[in-house]
Amino acid sequence: xxxxxxxFRPRTATRRPAAHAPALFxxxxxxxxxxxxxxxxxxxxxxxxxxxxxxxWAEAEAGWRLGRGxxxxxxxxxxxxxxxxxxxxxxxxxxxxxxxxxxxxxxxVVAASAATTWILKNFILDRPDRGxxxxxxxxxxxxxxxxxxxxALAIFLVVSPRWRPFAAAGGGLYAVLAGAATLINGWHRxxxxxxxxxxxxxxxxxxxxxxxxxxxxxxxxxxxxSFWAASVWWPRLCWLLAxxxxxxxxxxxxxxxxxGAAPVPGDGRIPFFFWAGMGLITxxxxxxxxxxxxxxxxxxxRH
Numbered sequence: 001x002x003x004x005x006x007x008f009r010p011r012t013a014t015r016r017p018a019a020h021a022p023a024l025f026x027x028x029x030x031x032x033x034x035x036x037x038x039x040x041x042x043x044x045x046x047x048x049x050x051x052x053x054x055x056x057w058a059e060a061e062a063g064w065r066l067g068r069g070x071x072x073x074x075x076x077x078x079x080x081x082x083x084x085x086x087x088x089x090x091x092x093x094x095x096x097x098x099x100x101x102x103x104x105x106x107x108x109v110v111a112a113s114a115a116t117t118w119i120l121k122n123f124i125l126d127r128p129d130r131g132x133x134x135x136x137x138x139x140x141x142x143x144x145x146x147x148x149x150x151x152a153l154a155i156f157l158v159v160s161p162r163w164r165p166f167a168a169a170g171g172g173l174y175a176v177l178a179g180a181a182t183l184i185n186g187w188h189r190x191x192x193x194x195x196x197x198x199x200x201x202x203x204x205x206x207x208x209x210x211x212x213x214x215x216x217x218x219x220x221x222x223x224x225x226s227f228w229a230a231s232v233w234w235p236r237l238c239w240l241l242a243x244x245x246x247x248x249x250x251x252x253x254x255x256x257x258x259x260g261a262a263p264v265p266g267d268g269r270i271p272f273f274f275w276a277g278m279g280l281i282t283x284x285x286x287x288x289x290x291x292x293x294x295x296x297x298x299x300x301x302r303h
Contacts, residue, residue: 190277245283
C-alpha cells in the first residue's frame with residue numbers, strides 16, 4: 001500500500017495595482033464626448049432646444065436683477081480664484097509630496113480643457129437660425145465654467161484617495177455654483193454650462209490612468225470611514241443632488257411642454273425653463289462628481 005501525499009502551493013497575497021482597468025477611464029471619456037455631442041445637438045441644433053435654452057436665459061434676466069451684482073463680482077474673480085487654488089494644491093503636491101508628474105498632469109488637464117473650449121466655441125461649433133429670437137454667435141461651452149470645473153478636477157486628480165470624496169463633492173458644488181452664476185448673470189445658457197462640465201470631465205478621465213499608475217505607491221484606498229474627507233456621505237450627497245437636479249429638470253421640461261410654453265422666450269409667468277436649466281446644471285455637475293468618486297475609488301490600489 002503506497003501512501004500518496006497531497007501537495008499544494010500556498011496562495012500568495014496579491015495587491016491590486018492602481019488603474020488596473022484603464023479602459024474604464026477612456027470609456028468614460030468617450031461617454032463625455034457623446035454626451036457633449038447630444039447636448040449640443042439637442043439645445044443648439046433643434047428649435048425646441050434653442051427655445052428652452054433661450055427661455056432659461058431670458059427668465060434669468062427677468063428674475064435675478066437684484067442679485068446680479070454679487071454674482072458679477074464672483075464671476076470676475078472666478079478664473080483667478082480657480083487657478084490660484086488649483087496652483088496652490090498642485091505646488092504642494094509637487095514640492096512637498098514629490099509627485100511631479102501628477103502635478104504636471106493636473107496642469108495639463110486645466111490647459112487642455114481651456115484650449116478645447118476656446119477652439120470649439122470659436123472655430124468649430126455654430127448656432128444656426130431656427131426661428132428663435134437669440135444671439136447669433138455661439139456661446140457653447142462656457143469658458144468661465146470650464147476653468148472652474150477643470151481646476152476642481154485637477155485638485156481631485158492629484159490628492160490622495162482618502163481626500164477624493166470630499167474633493168469631488170466640494171469641487172462639484174464649486175463648479176455648479178460657477179455655472180449657475182453665468183446663467184444668473186446672463187452670460188451663458190444652461191447647455192453652455194453642461195458642455196463645459198463635459199469638456200473638463202473628458203480630460204480628467206483621459207488623464208486618470210496616468211495619475212493612478214504613476215502614483216501606485218500613494219494611490220491606496222482604505223475605504224470609506226477611515227477619515228472625515230473619506231466619509232461615505234460625500235458621494236451620497238453627490239448622488240442625491242444629481243438625482244434631484246436631473247429629476248427637477250426633466251419634470252419641468254415635460255410640464256412646460258404639456259401646459260404650453262410662452263410664444264416668446266422669457267414671457268412666461270412662471271420661470272419653468274430657468275429652474276429646469278438650474279436643475280440640469282446641478283444634476284450634470286454632481287453626477288460627474290459622483291461617478292468620478294466611484295471610478296477612482298474602484299481603480300485605486302487596495303491595501
